[in-house]
Amino acid sequence: MTFLSKISARTGLAAALLAGSVMTASAFTACQVTDVGGIDDASFNQTAWKGVQDAMAAHDEVEGRFLESQAETDYDSNLNSLIQAGCDVIITVGFLMGDATKSAAESNPDQKFSIVDFAYDPTIPNVLGQVYATDQGAFLAGYLAAGMSETGVLGTFGGINIPPVTAFMDGFVHGVNYYNSEKGTDVQVLGWNPESREGLFTGNFDSLDDGRAFAQNLYDEGADIVMPVAGPVGLGSATLAAEIGTDELKIIGVDADQTQTDPENADVYLTSVLKRMDSTVTQVIEMAMEGSFEGGLIVGTLENEGVGLAGYGAFEDSVPDELRAEIEAVKAGIIDGSIEVGM
Amino acid sequence: MTERDDLKGVNERMRALLARTTHGRDDFEDLVIVPLFAVVVALICGALIMLATAVDLPTIGRSFVALAVGSVGSLSAWSETLTSAIPLVLAGLGLGLGFRAGLFNIGAEGQLLMGGLAAVMAGFALEGLPMVIHLPLTLLIGASVGAAYAAIAGILKATTGAHEVISTIMLNLISFELLNWLLRQPWVQREGRSDPISKSVPDTAALPKLLDFIDPNLRLHAGLFVMLVAVFIVWWLLFRSKLGFAFRASGENPSAANYAGMRAPLIIVLAMATAGALAGLAGANQITGVLGRASPGFSAGIGFDAIAVALLGRSHPVGILFAGILFGGLEAGGRQMQVDAGVSIDLISIIQALIIVFIAAPLLVRAIFPWGFRRPRNGKKGGAA
Numbered sequence: 001m002t003f004l005s006k007i008s009a010r011t012g013l014a015a016a017l018l019a020g021s022v023m024t025a026s027a028f029t030a031c032q033v034t035d036v037g038g039i040d041d042a043s044f045n046q047t048a049w050k051g052v053q054d055a056m057a058a059h060d061e062v063e064g065r066f067l068e069s070q071a072e073t074d075y076d077s078n079l080n081s082l083i084q085a086g087c088d089v090i091i092t093v094g095f096l097m098g099d100a101t102k103s104a105a106e107s108n109p110d111q112k113f114s115i116v117d118f119a120y121d122p123t124i125p126n127v128l129g130q131v132y133a134t135d136q137g138a139f140l141a142g143y144l145a146a147g148m149s150e151t152g153v154l155g156t157f158g159g160i161n162i163p164p165v166t167a168f169m170d171g172f173v174h175g176v177n178y179y180n181s182e183k184g185t186d187v188q189v190l191g192w193n194p195e196s197r198e199g200l201f202t203g204n205f206d207s208l209d210d211g212r213a214f215a216q217n218l219y220d221e222g223a224d225i226v227m228p229v230a231g232p233v234g235l236g237s238a239t240l241a242a243e244i245g246t247d248e249l250k251i252i253g254v255d256a257d258q259t260q261t262d263p264e265n266a267d268v269y270l271t272s273v274l275k276r277m278d279s280t281v282t283q284v285i286e287m288a289m290e291g292s293f294e295g296g297l298i299v300g301t302l303e304n305e306g307v308g309l310a311g312y313g314a315f316e317d318s319v320p321d322e323l324r325a326e327i328e329a330v331k332a333g334i335i336d337g338s339i340e341v342g343m
Numbered sequence: 344m345t346e347r348d349d350l351k352g353v354n355e356r357m358r359a360l361l362a363r364t365t366h367g368r369d370d371f372e373d374l375v376i377v378p379l380f381a382v383v384v385a386l387i388c389g390a391l392i393m394l395a396t397a398v399d400l401p402t403i404g405r406s407f408v409a410l411a412v413g414s415v416g417s418l419s420a421w422s423e424t425l426t427s428a429i430p431l432v433l434a435g436l437g438l439g440l441g442f443r444a445g446l447f448n449i450g451a452e453g454q455l456l457m458g459g460l461a462a463v464m465a466g467f468a469l470e471g472l473p474m475v476i477h478l479p480l481t482l483l484i485g486a487s488v489g490a491a492y493a494a495i496a497g498i499l500k501a502t503t504g505a506h507e508v509i510s511t512i513m514l515n516l517i518s519f520e521l522l523n524w525l526l527r528q529p530w531v532q533r534e535g536r537s538d539p540i541s542k543s544v545p546d547t548a549a550l551p552k553l554l555d556f557i558d559p560n561l562r563l564h565a566g567l568f569v570m571l572v573a574v575f576i577v578w579w580l581l582f583r584s585k586l587g588f589a590f591r592a593s594g595e596n597p598s599a600a601n602y603a604g605m606r607a608p609l610i611i612v613l614a615m616a617t618a619g620a621l622a623g624l625a626g627a628n629q630i631t632g633v634l635g636r637a638s639p640g641f642s643a644g645i646g647f648d649a650i651a652v653a654l655l656g657r658s659h660p661v662g663i664l665f666a667g668i669l670f671g672g673l674e675a676g677g678r679q680m681q682v683d684a685g686v687s688i689d690l691i692s693i694i695q696a697l698i699i700v701f702i703a704a705p706l707l708v709r710a711i712f713p714w715g716f717r718r719p720r721n722g723k724k725g726g727a728a
Contacts, residue, residue, distance in 0.1 A: 031682070065682050071643035073634060077423060080560050081678040084419050096538075096638075107559035160639070162538040197537060203523060203639065 027061040030285045031087035033078045034068045035094030037205040041232035042261035043254060044205075044277075048093040048116050050256075051281025062285065075100035083108055089288040091116065091281055095164045101127065112293055114284045116277050117164040125295040128287075130280040132300040134164070134254075135171030136334050137273040137307035138227075139341045140327055141252050142175020144271060144309070145225045146187040147323040148250070155218030156191040157200035159230030168229040168254055168273060170194050174341055178330070190221055202233050211236025219249050225270060227252035234258070241268035246314070257310035267314035274308045276300055303335045373705065374657050380708045381655070381701035382669065389694040398686060406684035413679020414672030420679070422554055422563040426633065428671030429566045430455070430625040434649035435667055436577045437493075437621030439658035443581060444614035445594035450496060450511025451622040452646025453518035458489035458623025459630045460522055463637040464531065466544030466630070477547040482569070482627045489623015490616040492518070497615030501608035507615070515646075523639055533636070541637040550632035564632035570664075573621060578660040580617070590614050622646060651699045670695060 030052050034045040045068075052064040065085065067078045075097050082090050083104065089112040092101045098118040105113045105127045114128040123129070145154050156172050158165040169192040176189050192199035200218075202210040215226050215237035226241075226249065228234030234253065241249040242265045253262070253272030262269075280298050287293045300306015309327070312319045333339035386407075393403050414424050434451045441448040462485035469477060496514060499505040525531050526539035533542050550569075554561035581587040593600040593610050601607050625645065634641055652670055656662030677691035701708050 065685070067678055067681050068688055070688065071640060072638050073629070073641055073643040076562065076633070077427070077675070078678060080419070080423065080562065081413070081675075081682055083560055084417075085679075085682050099636075104560075160538055166537075 032066040037231040044231040047256040048277040051278035055285040079104040138171030139175035142172040146176040146179035153222035155223030155226040159205040205231040208236035238265040259313040272310040385697035406686040409683035410676035414676030422561040423675035424672040428667040432667030433625035435652035435663040437618035438653035441618040442658040444590040453515035454489040454619040454622035455626035457492040458485040459626030461488035462627035466548040474547040481548040485627025486620040486624040490620035493619020494616040497612035566628040566632040
């Protein structure tokens with residue numbers, strides 16, 4: 001079946017009307033709906049979009065399109081627009097899009113969907129979920145931060161209290177606790193309590209001002225390393241760190257290697273907890289191209305390098321060799337199962 | 344001869360007098376031509392902005408084609424345009440009514456949130472009722488709560504003189520936080536979720552989809568009829584009822600209205616409450632027709648966009664209907680623009696803002712487009728706008 005006939009069979013009248021304006025010579029269209037925060041958020045959405053770009057670079061026939069969500073209420077309409085545009089695979093980015101993706105997938109059973117950060121139970125035959133064991137990566141970051149802190153106080157805050165965000169915060173706290181139990185220290189983490197599931201949340205994924213204010217509050221409480229888990233909100237925290245100096249405040253990036261995505265303030269990032277959405281997104285596109293796509297789940301872990309730690313950036317020389325070695329050991333321990341992240 | 348000239352002079356003066364009392368051509372210019380040109384100028388400025396941000400000409404062309412196709416170019420485009428227009432028109436009607444009564448209500452966003460929140464609660468709390476009762480009741484509860492919430496600002500103004508701009512802005516902020524708090528309460532929050540999201544509205548309280556027999560992706564819902572009925576009711580209320588006359592009179596000249604025996608405080612509260620009811624209905628309509636549940640920020644700025652819609656529609660119900668459809672079309676077309684041409688959807692917000700700038704400056708529009716407007720005669724009509 002040719003691509004065109006597939007499209008018109010799928011969406012009927014509307015696609016036929018649109019076909020003239022939308023269709024180009026490309027043989028494969030990969031579309032992405034970003035979450036609020038924008039495609040250039042230097043973190044979450046941008047990393048997922050990089051996956052499409054990588055696929056475009058690797059395969060000439062792939063064409064990528066995206067649609068930014070400006071509010072949570074846009075999800076349905078954005079999905080609709082892309083369904084009408086005749087995409088071969090639609091990738092939705094973000095846990096909050098779970099409901100919208102599900103209903104779109106159910107009313108369009110022939111359209112391939114993939115969602116970042118959401119796992120359906122039971123699985124939907126035309127949706128492939130991409131989830132990440134980010135608590136493993138954040139565990140390492142917590143261990144590192146505990147080893148680097150001078151004040152013995154660390155901070156973290158999130159965007160919204162949802163599992164993909166709190167997974168980072170859980171891992172971070174557990175990593176610090178592990179450091180404490182190994183070294184007999186008492187490094188504290190402000191901003192998240194894994195038991196009560198409560199902590200600091202900005203309530204949004206787009207206010208840089210909030211990022212600055214929350215980091216300022218944590219700094220005022222003594223924190224000298226802060227991990228913001230809220231997409232572009234963290235850029236505000238990085239600006240603050242750049243102003244008051246990295247001796248006073250360092251930032252741990254999330255999702256992407258933020259020394260690369262936020263080059264202006266590259267020297268404030270101690271490291272970044274990588275969530276390799278780009279590699280799983282590329283993988284999904286390739287699966288859809290080869291025809292091996294089926295509904296289910298891809299899980300990124302430390303072991304398959306779906307999550308991990310970026311380099312130490314500007315702190316390459318100040319992280320002690322001993323600590324580096326310990327982190328490598330902890331990483332190996334998580335992979336072979338001898339260290340349990342959730343303890 | 345001279346008698347005739349006199350007569351002619353008298354006739355002319357009579358005509359001038361009549362022209363001052365009846366709104367004819369001037370009204371038409373203000374109501375139709377200025378908004379129309381404002382839209383055109385804003386679109387041209389949008390193209391210039393794209394040029395300035397290094398978008399090449401073919402892409403600009405493609406983006407405007409996509410804007411047109413995505414807003415009116417297919418059945419699905421119309422469905423999306425109208426779906427976006429419905430809450431804008433409903434909330435805009437309320438705001439326009441407030442403007443007519445001299446109340447600058449900035450609180451539609453909060454009233455919309457409260458109305459929607461009430462509707463979602465009524466939706467899941469009254470589960471089991473038959474649809475003929477459940478759906479109207481849900482919408483009614485949404486409208487009533489919106490009215491009550493707006494009436495707070497009205498009462499504050501009527502009794503203490505607190506300015507409605509300030510109090511409605513503050514009420515907006517309160518409603519945002521109230522929503523965030525309520526969405527975390529166990530009797531509102533959906534089971535098994537730790538993020539703030541409400542339970543779903545059952546089907547008996549959902550506005551039925553109108554076109555899903557053609558294609559399940561068409562989202563247009565029965566709120567369309569709610570909107571049209573509301574346009575008619577507001578028109579009747581404003582221009583055919585005693586209450587509407589009182590609204591308009593106190594808006595045009597509060598002291599005159601007062602001396603004519605209209606009770607200003609009561610009118611302020613009633614006007615605010617009516618405006619709030621319409622905004623609340625817009626929220627209830629979003630919940631029961633589109634979203635099916637409440638989440639933080641589900642109002643998505645509709646209450647603020649509706650201010651623009653009311654201004655563009657010149658606070659006239661029919662004008663607001665068209666302005667709302669235009670804004671709905673811009674939103675739907677803007678998505679298509681991003682998909683097809685890769686031009687940022689933010690450009691749509693810029694175009695919307697520019698439209699308002701030009702609407703707010705009718706003299707500027709008249710200066711840019713001297714044709715299309717009647718020339719001021721003998722300098723008498725200069726500045727009539």
